[in-house]
Amino acid sequence: MPRRPTPTTGARMPDSVLRKRPAQVIAAPPPGTITGPLPPPPSVPGRHPFRAPHPRPKPKAPPRPIRGKRPWPIGLIVLALVFLGLFIVAMGIGAATSIDLPDLFGGKAAEQAPPRSFPVLDPSRPERLTIPSIKVEAPILEVGLSADGTSVDVPPLKRHNEAGWFDGGPTPGQFGPSLIVGHADTRSGPSVFYELPKLKAGQRIEVLRADNSVAVFEVNSVEHFDKGKLPLQRVYGDYSRPSLRLMTCGGKWVGGKTGYQDNVVVFASLVDTRKA
Incomplete structure (x- = not known):
């Protein structure tokens, strides 16, 4: 059994210290190895640190026209709406003035062909x-x-x-x-x-x-x-x-x-x- 070293002269080290084992030295980890907690990400002023940045919206491509059909020109649509408005106004005027506007616009003629004003015969000598x-x-x-x-x-x-x-x-x-x-x-x-x-x-x-x-x-x-x-x-x-x-x-x-x-x-x- 090895002998305990003889204390040197001077102040005597406490027994509690003498009973401790010497500290063990652990080899250093290879370079680049993370050995501790991750450092917090740098904070951006006004933005939550864990919120991803908003992606820019992509421009919407115009709808592809259906083959064989062409989109209606805006001018024609506007013109049709104008005529529709004029017709509605005219119907209101007709109701107020007792004018038979359907007859004026040929409504009855559209329902049935007018009678022919002359007869037509088959060939005969x-x-x-x-x-x-x-x-x-x-x-x-x-x-x-x-x-x-x-x-x-x-x-x-x-x-x-x-x-x-x-x-x-x-x-x-x-x-x-x-x-x-x-x-x-x-x-x-x-x-x-x-x-x-x-x-x-x-x-x-x-x-x-x-x-x-x-x-x-x-x-x-x-x-x-x-x-x-x-x-x-x-x-x-x-x-x-x-x-x-x-x-x-x-x-x-x-x-x-x-x-x-x-x-x-x-x-x-x-x-x-x-x-x-």
Whole structure:
């Protein structure tokens, strides 16, 4: 057993100190090793130390347009709202003034189509022409183009008291202008359309058809045209409604191939139909 060291002279160390073991030296940790509590994070003035900074909001991308559809222009939307406001105001005015604004804006017309103001017939060959005001009662035959193909032919002279329907156009009562021609006179005297220039607007013309129906026309006008200046579109090309054209010669006699200088044309419109 080792001997306790002999105390040196001088003040004697207390026994409690002598009984303690010498302090042990622990090797230092490798560099970079954390051996104690984490230091507190540096404080930012006005912000909690553990609150994360607010991220900046990302700009929103505009919505992608749907394929095949285009966004409505703002101007059109504003214009539609303005018209809507004007319509609402107008309805208020109508209620206050007893004005039937739906009729004014064509509301009833939008609900149902207006009745047609004239009849329309199926094709049927004309057989007889009656004009009571000038005492015409004549059978109708068919005519085509003249031999040179430049004009409508007329009934042969031996049948000068008959009218000729141009078979290249509509039958009387169909849409478009039906053309009936006739002689004014011959060397032997007046023919079927001698009194045609005396017709007046509003007088009636009747055409008996093969289907046993009667097409009733009303005279619109009676006009004279130089044979070289006949308004072809107006006479032959108006297909806005069923109509009738009666045509004969008139004006000054110039002889030769021309004969009379003018054409007399009666313009009439279909106004009624009935059974024969």
